[in-house]
Amino acid sequence: MSAESSLPECGVARFITLLDGPWATLIVRELLRGPHRFTELRTALPGISPHTLTSRLRRFEKHGIVIRTAYPEIPPRVEYRLTPLGEGLREVLDAMATWALAVPDGEPPVTA
Template identity: 45%
Template sequence: MDTALDLRDFGGVDAYLAKCPSRTVLDVLANKWAVLVVPMLGGGPLRFGVLRRKLDGITQKSLTQTLRNLERDGLVTRTAFPTIPPRVEYELTSLGRSAITLLEGMRVWAEQHVPEIVNARSAYAQRAEAQEA
């Protein structure tokens, strides 16, 4: 017998439920570029070009989409300055700053465990090859 409460009945959310709106938040934050953009903006506002140079391998399209999603969800503000050429800066909101520790932790964990993950992938590939043979 399943005794888990549906927290939505009590004004809450539960990401384990298929229709929970928190899943859309997880989609944005679990994006590999968001995991890197948010902590990078933790040092203060940055221009688009600076972000793009610091995030080796990101395309203009991916960075634009990531920043738009973060702005839409209230984690980033975009400020356009009336200069020629136009200057635009991106900065974390208080909500965005509250996610830095979480996302920076994900990056650090990934960097620390690369050797183990690479070894596990190699072992998995070898097992899969052996099963196919």
């Protein structure tokens, strides 16, 4: 059963189903800067494994968030770019960043 295809009705629940895990949102953040090749994404996201990167990209592709374009060259070249739907995430990430930057960084100084 492709239960993974049926998204929750609640918008918020739906969002976190699509962009779960620590990497998904970060990948989108990079793609928002422009199209990237597989290796460029790996470089931009230190620590991500090719396995994880591939799985996230595949899911995005499946849901129409990114477009994968493979050029028949040697060595291979593949470009990932956001679709208009994916571009719509810019507002969400902007909202996230705006809010998060307002959160005090460390512990409030121990005044006691």
